[in-house]
Amino acid sequence: MALKPLLRATFLLAGTLLxxxxxxxxxxxxxxxxxxxxxxxxxxxxxxxEGEAKKFDAGKLIMEHIADEHGWHIAGEGHxxxxxxxxxxxxxTQRGLSLFSSSRFDHGHAAYDGYKxxxxxxxxxxxxxxxxxxxxxxxxxxxxxxxxxxLMLVMxxxxxxxxxxxxxxxxxxxxAPKGLQSLMEPIILFVxxxxxxxxxxxxxxARFMPYLLTVFFLxxxxxxxxxxxxxxxGANVTGNIAITLTLAxxxxxxxxxxxxxxxxxxxxxxxxxxxxxxxxLTPVEVLGMFLKPFVLMIRLFANITAGHIIAxxxxxxxxxxxxxxxxxxxxxxxxxxxxxxxxxxxxxLVAFIQAYVFxxxxxxxxxxxxxxxxxxxxxxx
Amino acid sequence: MFLxxxxxxxxxxxxxALGAGLxALGAGVGIGRIGGDAVQAMARQPEATNxxxxxxxxxxxxxxGAAFFAMVVGLLVVLK
Numbered sequence: 001m002a003l004k005p006l007l008r009a010t011f012l013l014a015g016t017l018l019x020x021x022x023x024x025x026x027x028x029x030x031x032x033x034x035x036x037x038x039x040x041x042x043x044x045x046x047x048x049x050e051g052e053a054k055k056f057d058a059g060k061l062i063m064e065h066i067a068d069e070h071g072w073h074i075a076g077e078g079h080x081x082x083x084x085x086x087x088x089x090x091x092x093t094q095r096g097l098s099l100f101s102s103s104r105f106d107h108g109h110a111a112y113d114g115y116k117x118x119x120x121x122x123x124x125x126x127x128x129x130x131x132x133x134x135x136x137x138x139x140x141x142x143x144x145x146x147x148x149x150x151l152m153l154v155m156x157x158x159x160x161x162x163x164x165x166x167x168x169x170x171x172x173x174x175x176a177p178k179g180l181q182s183l184m185e186p187i188i189l190f191v192x193x194x195x196x197x198x199x200x201x202x203x204x205x206a207r208f209m210p211y212l213l214t215v216f217f218l219x220x221x222x223x224x225x226x227x228x229x230x231x232x233x234g235a236n237v238t239g240n241i242a243i244t245l246t247l248a249x250x251x252x253x254x255x256x257x258x259x260x261x262x263x264x265x266x267x268x269x270x271x272x273x274x275x276x277x278x279x280x281l282t283p284v285e286v287l288g289m290f291l292k293p294f295v296l297m298i299r300l301f302a303n304i305t306a307g308h309i310i311a312x313x314x315x316x317x318x319x320x321x322x323x324x325x326x327x328x329x330x331x332x333x334x335x336x337x338x339x340x341x342x343x344x345x346x347x348x349l350v351a352f353i354q355a356y357v358f359x360x361x362x363x364x365x366x367x368x369x370x371x372x373x374x375x376x377x378x379x380x381x
Numbered sequence: 382m383f384l385x386x387x388x389x390x391x392x393x394x395x396x397x398a399l400g401a402g403l404x405a406l407g408a409g410v411g412i413g414r415i416g417g418d419a420v421q422a423m424a425r426q427p428e429a430t431n432x433x434x435x436x437x438x439x440x441x442x443x444x445x446g447a448a449f450f451a452m453v454v455g456l457l458v459v460l461k
Binding site: 194295298299302303306353354356357360361 | 438439
């Protein structure tokens with residue numbers, strides 16, 4: 001019985017992952033100005049201090065680490081750093097598709113095939129190497145970036161784990177769980193009993209289990225991978241607003257398409273409310289319809305990004321103090337390491353809680369859309 | 382050097398920081414009350430602990446959502 005929802009969950013996940021890069025690209029122009037402004041300021045800094053010892057810029061370091069990249073950074077910095085190159089896929093409305101490795105850009109120092117990496121963004125350049133803004137507007141950057149690669153890694157992990165677990169249930173029905181099964185069963189049961197059943201209701205929850213399980217484990221594993229500071233992790237997947245937007249959008253679509261007549265009745269004409277109040281209430285309710293997924297998006301994004309920023313800030317403190325004197329740097333490093341360890345434990349908790357909250361709120365909204373009786377539930381935003 | 386970096390910032394940044402601080406204050410009061418009352422409720426009625434805990438986490442997340450709105454606005458001011 002548990003097998004089918006699990007298999008469907010994994011397939012739904014694959015679908016989610018295919019969607020995410022599309023949204024990621026569409027979102028990029030909105031994010032670009034902020035990143036650009038910052039990068040310009042940083043570049044200014046760099047030119048000023050070239051030749052002498054490089055000034056440490058904590059803001060630039062943090063922003064670089066939480067942003068998406070065209071390569072997976074392993075060690076070192078600047079020109080000599082070791083980076084796992086990722087494929088660059090560009091669709092140019094004028095020149096068609098081009099595909100090459102991001103190592104061709106040589107950390108942003110070289111142009112390749114008329115494209116150049118400028119402050120993390122791919123731009124078109126002319127023969128002399130100057131940025132061609134008109135041609136840049138034609139570019140659709142569909143690259144496998146660090147976040148997309150990390151998302152695919154999560155997908156592979158989930159597929160391997162869940163197909164294995166699902167097979168185990170099929171092979172030994174009715175028996176006690178073994179191995180990986182015993183690890184996953186309590187979590188799956190937790191999502192089923194404490195999230196789906198309690199929020200949607202015991203007789204309607206089954207239809208939404210694939211989505212709820214998928215979104216729970218996707219967020220949970222992406223959060224955990226983000227906590228690993230080196231290569232298999234380190235990407236800020238759930239701290240990327242395009243990805244949380246995709247997830248929140250799916251919840252919004254499920255709620256909207258499953259809303260029964262009571263749900264719509266409550267939004268457009270709240271029963272038991274005088275007509276003149278409805279003039280105020282209906283716009284608020286309609287706004288609330290969009291506000292709920294919006295807050296879902298912001299909450300996950302801000303929580304995870306804040307976690308990354310805090311860890312990086314503690315490490316940056318070492319270098320900020322180290323710039324004044326080496327002894328101060330060493331002294332602060334002890335404190336800052338202790339705080340980072342503490343915060344990482346807290347982040348482990350946050351990784352679970354945010355996955356739980358996202359899933360539970362999604363389930364609450366779905367439950368509210370399906371509710372039959374007129375019993376009033378507070379609408380949670 | 383650390384101090385000069387602190388003094389080197391514009392008014393907009395200062396006010397953004399103040400706003401973030403106020404949001405954190407509000408969220409702190411809110412989450413503190415949720416946590417305190419939940420623990421009290423658990424002490425009075427230990428058999429309802431599981432229910433109370435999940436509701437506590439959920440409500441704390443909602444309060445936090447409001448604080449994050451403020452934080453994002455603050456970030457937008459700083460990064461604009």
